Amino acid sequence: MVNVAYLMLLLPLAGFLFLVAFGRRIGDPVAGWVGTVAVGGAFVVACIVLAGLINMPADHRVVVHTYFTWFSSGGLSVPVGTLVDPLSMTMCMFVTGVSALIHLYSIGYMKGDRDYSKFFIYLNLFVFSMLLLVLGNNLLLTFVGWEGVGVCSYWLVAFWFQKDSAASAGKKAFIYNRIGDAGFLLAIFLIFEKTGTLQYESGPGGGIFGQLSHLGGGTATAAVLLLFLAATGKSAQIPLFNWLPDAMEGPTPVSALIHAATMVTAGVYLLCRMNPLLHLSTPGAEVIAVIGCATAFVAATIACAQQDIKKVLAFSTVSQIGYMILAVGTGAYIAAIFLMVMHAFYKGVLFLGAGSVIHGLEDEQDLKRMGALRRYMKWTTVTFTIGFLAIAGIPPLSGFWAKGDVLDNVFAHNKVLWAIALFTAVLTAYYMSRLEVLAFGGEPRFDKPGPHGEPALHAPHESPWVMRLPLVVLAFFAFFGGVLDLPWVHTHNLESWLTPVFAGTLYHDNLSGASEWALALTDIAAALIGVIVAVWLWRGAEVDKPTLEPQFLQRVWYWDDFYDTIIGRPSQRLATFCAWVVDVRVIDGAVNGSAHLVKVTGSAARKLQTGYARNYALGIAIGLALIIAFMLSRTWWG
Amino acid sequence: MSLSGAWYLGLAAIVFTIGAIGLLVRRNVLIMFMCIELMLNAANLTFVTFARMLHDIGGQAVVFFVLVVAAAEVVVGLGIVVTNFRRRATTVADDLDSLKG
Numbered sequence: 004m005v006n007v008a009y010l011m012l013l014l015p016l017a018g019f020l021f022l023v024a025f026g027r028r029i030g031d032p033v034a035g036w037v038g039t040v041a042v043g044g045a046f047v048v049a050c051i052v053l054a055g056l057i058n059m060p061a062d063h064r065v066v067v068h069t070y071f072t073w074f075s076s077g078g079l080s081v082p083v084g085t086l087v088d089p090l091s092m093t094m095c096m097f098v099t100g101v102s103a104l105i106h107l108y109s110i111g112y113m114k115g116d117r118d119y120s121k122f123f124i125y126l127n128l129f130v131f132s133m134l135l136l137v138l139g140n141n142l143l144l145t146f147v148g149w150e151g152v153g154v155c156s157y158w159l160v161a162f163w164f165q166k167d168s169a170a171s172a173g174k175k176a177f178i179y180n181r182i183g184d185a186g187f188l189l190a191i192f193l194i195f196e197k198t199g200t201l202q203y204e205s206g207p208g209g210g211i212f213g214q215l216s217h218l219g220g221g222t223a224t225a226a227v228l229l230l231f232l233a234a235t236g237k238s239a240q241i242p243l244f245n246w247l248p249d250a251m252e253g254p255t256p257v258s259a260l261i262h263a264a265t266m267v268t269a270g271v272y273l274l275c276r277m278n279p280l281l282h283l284s285t286p287g288a289e290v291i292a293v294i295g296c297a298t299a300f301v302a303a304t305i306a307c308a309q310q311d312i313k314k315v316l317a318f319s320t321v322s323q324i325g326y327m328i329l330a331v332g333t334g335a336y337i338a339a340i341f342l343m344v345m346h347a348f349y350k351g352v353l354f355l356g357a358g359s360v361i362h363g364l365e366d367e368q369d370l371k372r373m374g375a376l377r378r379y380m381k382w383t384t385v386t387f388t389i390g391f392l393a394i395a396g397i398p399p400l401s402g403f404w405a406k407g408d409v410l411d412n413v414f415a416h417n418k419v420l421w422a423i424a425l426f427t428a429v430l431t432a433y434y435m436s437r438l439e440v441l442a443f444g445g446e447p448r449f450d451k452p453g454p455h456g457e458p459a460l461h462a463p464h465e466s467p468w469v470m471r472l473p474l475v476v477l478a479f480f481a482f483f484g485g486v487l488d489l490p491w492v493h494t495h496n497l498e499s500w501l502t503p504v505f506a507g508t509l510y511h512d513n514l515s516g517a518s519e520w521a522l523a524l525t526d527i528a529a530a531l532i533g534v535i536v537a538v539w540l541w542r543g544a545e546v547d548k549p550t551l552e553p554q555f556l557q558r559v560w561y562w563d564d565f566y567d568t569i570i571g572r573p574s575q576r577l578a579t580f581c582a583w584v585v586d587v588r589v590i591d592g593a594v595n596g597s598a599h600l601v602k603v604t605g606s607a608a609r610k611l612q613t614g615y616a617r618n619y620a621l622g623i624a625i626g627l628a629l630i631i632a633f634m635l636s637r638t639w640w641g
Numbered sequence: 642m643s644l645s646g647a648w649y650l651g652l653a654a655i656v657f658t659i660g661a662i663g664l665l666v667r668r669n670v671l672i673m674f675m676c677i678e679l680m681l682n683a684a685n686l687t688f689v690t691f692a693r694m695l696h697d698i699g700g701q702a703v704v705f706f707v708l709v710v711a712a713a714e715v716v717v718g719l720g721i722v723v724t725n726f727r728r729r730a731t732t733v734a735d736d737l738d739s740l741k742g
């Protein structure tokens with residue numbers, strides 16, 4: 004059953020090709036259903052493959068299929084194949100599952116859009132690329148998928164490119180990712196140089212993981228840091244996180260699917276996949292942990308001061324991925340994956356709920372203009388609240404277990420990082436409660452004119468069933484997802500399932516039962532403090548509280564301004580210099596100069612053209628004489 | 642008694658030089674034509690001389706080609722001269738300078 008894995012790739016690809024050919028003709032809503040069915044089919048295939056994999060003995064759950072050779076040149080041979088193991092299948096399950104739900108949701112959300120079928124073309128291509136990234140059996144295939152999701156992200160962020168802000172947000176996302184991708188490419192070069200192969204664990208010499216002994220400590224650190232640079236780009240970590248909030252310009256299903264649930268976790272997946280390499284470099288892992296922790300904290304503070312409902316969720320995503328990266332740096336890969344899957348569920352429901360709100364409120368995204376939505380959107384309110392409680396870390400919802408797992412490992416690993424991460428958990432509970440209170444609690448504010456003279460909005464309406472169904476399903480998993488890995492059931496859960504992948508490289512916190520209980524209570528206390536403070540601060544009717552929303556946080560720690568000063572403006576000056584000095588003087592000068600030279604030479608040379616036959620004859624005679632003289636000289640002295 | 646080849650070559654050189662100088666110094670198109678004929682025939686004379694000296698019939702064969710080409714050239718050239726004389730009423734070469742750059 005495992006050998007049908009390629010169907011997972013082919014179904015979205017077929018959907019993509021079909022929609023490219025016929026999408027515009029079949030239009031709204033058939034194109035959406037075609038896309039949804041393609042991805043749903045991929046989900047069914049993923050279930051079949053998963054069942055096959057579970058039936059195999061735990062130590063043999065690595066199935067590599069090579070279909071054909073992509074290219075081979077010298078010592079480099081790149082096959083196209085799939086690597087099915089517990090890690091890649093865990094990713095495939097939630098990628099295809101969440102994608103299918105969000106495709107379904109998009110049928111309703113994108114209704115009536117001018118480029119309805121184009122949206123699903125991009126979405127299907129995205130799912131294909133993401134699965135290629137996850138299932139590829141070598142670094143280069145992963146890189147192809149990596150670039151594929153990047154370009155789909157660009158297209159979808161800039162989907163409403165008629166808006167200037169959307170077009171430039173797309174460019175920003177693309178350029179920030181290019182920086183990370185350069186790191187990925189260099190890492191591939193370095194790894195190939197040292198190991199002579201790009202396959203993970205099959206092929207000559209046991210693949211990269213079989214050849215790791217050829218890497219010295221310094222090389223391993225360099226490779227890890229380069230891969231991590233790639234991860235900071237794709238997974239929006241410091242210093243490359245600024246693109247993700249801007250990416251919220253895209254349609255909300257895109258924000259939910261690409262910029263919360265799946266694509267942005269690709270960096271975490273890459274680092275988990277390369278875990279034997281990370282294990283070789285302690286300094287590299289420390290850098291990863293510190294950056295992850297810093298990102299989690301910085302993004303959480305920023306999320307506390309944002310007005311735009313999607314911006315809050317975007318910074319929340321950055322912060323949550325920071326937690327995953329922190330777990331990866333600690334060596335707690337399973338905790339990272341656990342949080343990644345749970346995050347896909349609760350952040351998916353939060354984004355889709357936000358989309359439902361925006362849909363119901365005539366595209367209004369300002370939290371300060373919402374309020375009391377609980378009275379108008381019952382389904383959205385209930386599901387969103389479940390997502391909110393999950394991310395805040397209230398037991399027994401999924402976020403509590405996942406975040407607790409990360410925090411336990413970090414506690415055992417490094418107390419300072421743990422303290423920051425715990426404070427970040429308080430902030431997480433705070434900003435999510437603020438969002439919940441502002442949007443769904445209190446009294447309605449949308450029926451009053453906006454602060455900049457916007458007209459009052461109509462009363463919101465609940466969304467159609469295609470949008471409600473994904474909300475309910477995701478909320479269900481956000482609520483109960485924690486059963487995948489409960490701390491006291493160590494059989495048939497995520498941990499024993501994933502352990503073979505990370506055998507030997509996994510960090511064991513070795514905490515006693517008592518300290519686990521103490522840490523769990525600390526987590527609950529942190530979550531409750533955040534919720535209570537937020538509810539107490541934001542309960543009133545007054546929603547403009549500048550002291551709670553300092554400029555420093557609203558302006559993202561002046562991070563964008565900093566980049567603008569050190570990179571943006573100098574580049575602009577350089578461009579101006581090139582345009583008005585290099586282009587006008589040097590390039591145009593060279594072109595005009597050569598034309599002038601030809602003209603002057605021509606004017607001089609035309610004087611030779613007298614029109615008198617005798618002059619020409621004389622020229623011929625002199626030439627002849629010279630030739631004869633030359634030949635004679637060769638005869639006499641040659 | 643026959644003269645040595647050098648005499649013939651010397652004569653050819655003199656005739657060629659007369660032709661070349663005439664071509665350069667005279668202005669009348671017809672005279673210039675005659676000078677060209679002189680040069681061609683000087684060349685023919687050297688061909689024949691060398692053919693005799695080297696016992697190679699090839700040199701004499703070339704002379705026939707030269708004669709044919711010269712005849713053709715005179716036909717075309719005189720045609721041009723006559724046409725030009727009808728239009729411009731002149732046979733002075735320096736008057737025909739419309740190709741001056």
